[in-house]
Amino acid sequence: MLPKPYRLRHTADVALVKQYGKSARHPLIILLIRKNNLDVSRFAFVASKRVGNAVVRNRRRRLMREAVRLHLPNLRGGNDCVLIVRQGNDDMPFSEMETAVSCLLHRVHLFANG
RNA sequence: CAAGUUGGCUGGAUGAUCGCGCUUUUUCCAUUUGGAAAAGGUGAGGAAAGUCCGCACUCCACAGCACACGAUGCCGGCUAACGGCCGGGCAGGGUAACCUGCCGGAAAGUGCAACAGAGAAGUAUAUUGCCCGCCUUUUGCGCGGGCGAGGGUGAAACGGUGGUGUAAGAGACCACCAGCGACAGCAGUAAUGUUGUCGGCUUUGUAAACCCCAUCGGGAGCAAGAUCAAGCAGAGCAGAGGGGCAGUGCGUCCCGUUAUCAUGUUCGGGUAGAUUGCAUUGAGGUUGUCAGUAAUGACAAUCCCAGAUAGAUGAUCAUCAACGAUUGGGCAGCUAAAGCUGGGCAACCAAUCGUAACAGAAUGCGGCUUAUAGGCUGACUUGAGCA
């Protein structure tokens, strides 16, 4: 898991992001983003039952989380993000997921230095 | 050697860098709970799955009995309990090892048995047939009576074979056989097996149709429940001075009084949320001995072994092991060897490439069911060959 301040934990917060947030799409992932009034950005990861069984869902979430964690020092604070996995082939390598995540983070201008 | 049957075990290993949960110690900050850092320890399964059963645990309900409803269903044992397991019996399948079985009751009652067929469960049956009598007639037709033997139908035809008997026939009668029931003996704890005598003279199937008999079952579930508790609404008390609004005192102001609100304070319930239940003590694990055919139990030693909460166990590599494919060697001949020539299989060796199952704890435990690549291993059967 991410370190505790970076997690978006409560159901109500996720619902707010889903309702009022802006979205960015990629063939693998959908990113929803909404401003909060905190110093850090918080993240939640979603994989619906449509994606696969429990092993596949956990695997996708862990890959996304690892990709976000690697970029964490370069990210700007003050946003709540929800990342939703779309369907894909089963054994997806980490590099593919990592490029998808960084592409989306660029698109919503979350990197501190451009 | 070939073809099978069946039981058990395993479910990749080691290391490096970055990262996460829990926990112990130390340090720092806050000092009511706590937060941060460093170091050490530890971190998914044989099915964690399906949720099909059974328990523990928690809350609710509860005098007793009966009815209803549901589940189970050969016998004995094991177990906390079970629809589970072990052993035995019976039935069916297989050459056999072995496998499968909701395997109590159809002479307590009710229902159902299509089509075909003369007739389908009733002390049954006539437009195939057999026999007798009468009428007409002499081919045949009709009427009355007897019959279940033959052909044929069907999943199933009311015991089977042979004889006696008869107009023709029939358990109508006889012999043997099969089956049913009762009683007795023997083996066994029992299910059951077996032997003998007697009886009626054959009593269909279906209970995975209703039902009967025996045994068991109160309901809901850790999102149970417990504690704290924002917000919102509620109740009690106060409401001095000044004030708002409403009622009332004949009546506007004034004044008095009552209720209410603002306000203060106390209280119970309790949503979001938090803590707990809940993660060291259990129907626990490992090893050994003993009892038992076995399931299992007893005793001794030793160990403490996941605990998240949108949910930790991940990412990037390296080396080794496993399997598969390809290539080369290995094989045969020549030769001291290197090497050359030929090119069939397998073990084995090396290199390269590829593959690596089913699947992720969420209160815990005992089973069942289903999914599962590959590897290791015990026992047994049948067939063929050799001794």
Place this chain on the structure above:
RNA sequence: GCGAUUAUGGUGUAGUGGUAACACAAUAGCUUCCCAAGCUAUUAUCUCGGGUUCGAGUCCCGAUAAUCGCU
């Protein structure tokens, strides 16, 4: 976590243990100068695997998929 229901032609539904029915759609034919309407025909592993029964879409057991509910 705990439950409930359903699965039948391409689609929507019927179906007492005994030949799987109806409507619409599709295809082909007939009819018509042509189209529509009408008429005729065709299209079913009753989700899958076992069992009970003479016989199963129906009864029993197990599995799979879909949908729904409580919280």
